Amino acid sequence: MEPTHSWGPPHPEQLGWTLDRHILERQRSTPDATGDFTGLFQSIALAGRMIASRVHKAGLSDVLGRAGETNVQGEEVQKLDVLANQVLVRCVEAGGHVCVMASEENEDIIPIPAHFPHGKYVLMFDPLDGSSNIDVCMSIGTIFSIHRRTSKSGPGTREDCLQKGTSQVAAGYILYGSSTVLVYTTGDGVHGFTLDPLVGEFFLSHENIRIPKRGSTYSVNEGNTSKWSPGMREWVQWLKSDEAPGGKPYGLRYIGTLVADFHRTLLKGGVFAYPGDVKNPNGKLRLLYECAPMAFIAEAAGGAASTGTQRVLDVEPETLHDRVPLFIGSADDVADAVRHVS
């Protein structure tokens, strides 16, 4: 049975539409599918459920606070960052679906131990996005990006990871918010699933998400205004004026967790920006673990993602931890941003 409507209370017959079933239907309709993608996805969803369970009782177990290290980005690592990273690696490495992984938290690639088979996919992730929000019970998330390997066989390489966003075969995120929601795309349709924590399954809740062509909110850390370029300042000033599209100022919404800010933008429209500034010309967000996967989702939902001068999906990564400025969301709002900042 095809699901009959977009999100809202599920039709009783849709109740059996789990994430597993959705991915399996896809596998059956893909000639030559081996089940590897399905297996990989099941491992990611398992990791998501495990992380969600830790996140939702974080205050009760000893997982809040700092781990006492800084990561490759020079940022303080939180205990939950470490835990989420380990959970993802352990859930995926043994499946035989991937040949290599890379994480925002690890300086170099994460090899698959030699005693496990090496598969045809490459998995990259930000295990816990929005770290600064962990200790204050705000929404946080996991972002993932899947490519096919470019090397022939054996252990995967750094080059397998350094692929443009356009080569992604799938991307998604898991938002640990008031509900846990997994959103993914394989490039043709964006679908959202909500975790029923008692059943322990993700159920289809947001079918074929389309981002509105234009929104009425902007999402940016405006505390950085003094470091912005004149074009960036002009754009935000314009959005806050009666000259803004719609004839009235846009509203400001900023959580400080990309997954949460992007999820709202995806469902309601508008624009999220993390621009470059005088100190950090490429901004803060990482191409491989944050910008490219979100750009893949945005475009598949009819939206857009730009660095201000280039389509995010066309950026060639040079290193595992490259950063790029990000303007993402409704197509018309992103076009306005690019007009001002480029």
Ligand code: AHM
């Ligand atoms: P993280 O992956 O270490 O948590 O950092 C990325 C986060 C994004 O989720 C968010 O959009 C951004 O950092 C917020 O940064 P700022 O606090 O500078 O506004």
Ligand code: MG
């Ligand atoms: Mg992040």
